[in-house]
Amino acid sequence: MKLAERMSRLGTETAFEVLARAGQLEAQGRHIIHLEIGQPDFDTPQYIKDAACQALADGFTGYGPSAGLPQARERYARYISETRGVPVDPAELVITPGAKPILFFGILALVDEGDEVIYPNPGFPIYESVVEFVGAKAVPAPLREERQFRLDPDELASLVTDKTKMIIINSPHNPTGSVLTREDFEAIARIAIERDVWVLTDEPYSKMVYDGEFESILSVDGMKERTILVEGFSKTYAMTGWRLGYGVMPAPLAEQVAKLQTNSNSCTASFVQIAGIAALDGPQDESEAMMAAFKERRDVMVAALNELPGISCLSPGGAFYVFPNVTGTGTDSRDLAKACLEEAGVAVLSGTAFGAYGDGYLRLSSANSIENIQEAIERIRGLLEG
Numbered sequence: 128m129k130l131a132e133r134m135s136r137l138g139t140e141t142a143f144e145v146l147a148r149a150g151q152l153e154a155q156g157r158h159i160i161h162l163e164i165g166q167p168d169f170d171t172p173q174y175i176k177d178a179a180c181q182a183l184a185d186g187f188t189g190y191g192p193s194a195g196l197p198q199a200r201e202r203y204a205r206y207i208s209e210t211r212g213v214p215v216d217p218a219e220l221v222i223t224p225g226a227k228p229i230l231f232f233g234i235l236a237l238v239d240e241g242d243e244v245i246y247p248n249p250g251f252p253i254y255e256s257v258v259e260f261v262g263a264k265a266v267p268a269p270l271r272e273e274r275q276f277r278l279d280p281d282e283l284a285s286l287v288t289d290k291t292k293m294i295i296i297n298s299p300h301n302p303t304g305s306v307l308t309r310e311d312f313e314a315i316a317r318i319a320i321e322r323d324v325w326v327l328t329d330e331p332y333s334k335m336v337y338d339g340e341f342e343s344i345l346s347v348d349g350m351k352e353r354t355i356l357v358e359g360f361s362k363t364y365a366m367t368g369w370r371l372g373y374g375v376m377p378a379p380l381a382e383q384v385a386k387l388q389t390n391s392n393s394c395t396a397s398f399v400q401i402a403g404i405a406a407l408d409g410p411q412d413e414s415e416a417m418m419a420a421f422k423e424r425r426d427v428m429v430a431a432l433n434e435l436p437g438i439s440c441l442s443p444g445g446a447f448y449v450f451p452n453v454t455g456t457g458t459d460s461r462d463l464a465k466a467c468l469e470e471a472g473v474a475v476l477s478g479t480a481f482g483a484y485g486d487g488y489l490r491l492s493s494a495n496s497i498e499n500i501q502e503a504i505e506r507i508r509g510l511l512e513g
């Protein structure tokens with residue numbers, strides 16, 4: 128088959144491959160503990176499911192406007208205004224099937240062939256993949272353990288060139304769990320404004336900040352007109368399979384992103400958008416209890432990992448991942464991730480699944496019970512102590 132040349136530049140997510148291999152081992156009768164998955168192990172709160180059923184009964188079964196139903200755009204815009212402290216107009220918001228399409232459409236709408244886009248490395252693999260796909264150059268901004276895996280603004284400034292079109296940031300961060308500070312955001316904003324660069328801020332883990340308060344670059348003066356903010360319901364309300372997310376951006380860009388949606392998905396499922404309104408309007412206690420569970424698991428996981436020979440692990444400030452340094456084991460992180468799965472029956476990801484600067488690390492998700500997390504770490508201990 129002769130595919131279009133651009134397909135050779137499109138990447139993927141290793142997590143899905145590891146999940147498939149773990150499934151094969153399970154089919155052979157092996158017991159696998161899953162710490163590779165980037166989705167909450169909780170079910171969607173019942174009141175949200177009820178709202179979706181009611182919306183179906185009420186007839187929200189047809190196409191809607193590409194940018195989203197007016198009442199949903201209004202409600203989600205109000206949520207962003209309240210949580211980011213900046214007024215957001217519904218015309219500045221586009222609703223998509225998950226947050227991911229906003230990454231795709233935002234890059235497609237703004238970035239030309241030959242442009243450069245700076246992205247965090249290690250980072251969500253889709254950034255590099257989509258940037259390369261559109262024929263631009265993906266420029267890695269290394270996230271280093273010495274800075275608790277927070278982007279270094281001085282290094283960022285040195286990476287900006289006349290070709291830089293966009294800087295991608297992600298806080299709380301997948302895969303390291305790092306959380307940028309107010310000073311980090313102000314420093315990044317100064318660079319973006321001075322060099323006239325867009326910022327795409329990927330914030331699906333905004334409710335998962337365990338130490339301190341969530342902050343967004345959107346609230347820094349002068350940023351709103353050059354920012355695409357990416358949010359969604361997948362992580363906060365355990366709604367990964369519903370596919371509901373949205374982007375906030377200047378209204379003229381929102382029109383273009385809606386046009387990309389017309390050309391691809393047409394619109395986001397109408398009853399799902401209505402369920403999203405209910406998610407925001409309803410009681411937040413279940414979502415808050417999930418976040419508290421993730422914090423408790425983080426503490427258990429980090430403490431247990433730090434007891435293992437050759438492993439050291441920072442305590443991440445957010446998201447539901449930990450990113451232990453495994454260089455002291457003397458085993459390459461890819462080989463170690465493979466051995467964890469094949470020999471110990473624990474599915475984890477090598478840091479390299481998130482880019483070259485993830486070498487020497489593993490990513491473990493805390494989307495599993497404390498009991499299973501403890502069992503998984505004991506199995507890894509058995510593997511390391513051989």
Ligand code: PLP
Pocket residue numbers: 165224225226227228251297301329331358359360361367371372
């Ligand atoms: N951005 C980051 C950093 C993520 O980790 C994910 C999902 O894993 C997404 C975006 C996409 O989320 P959604 O399910 O809303 O498309």
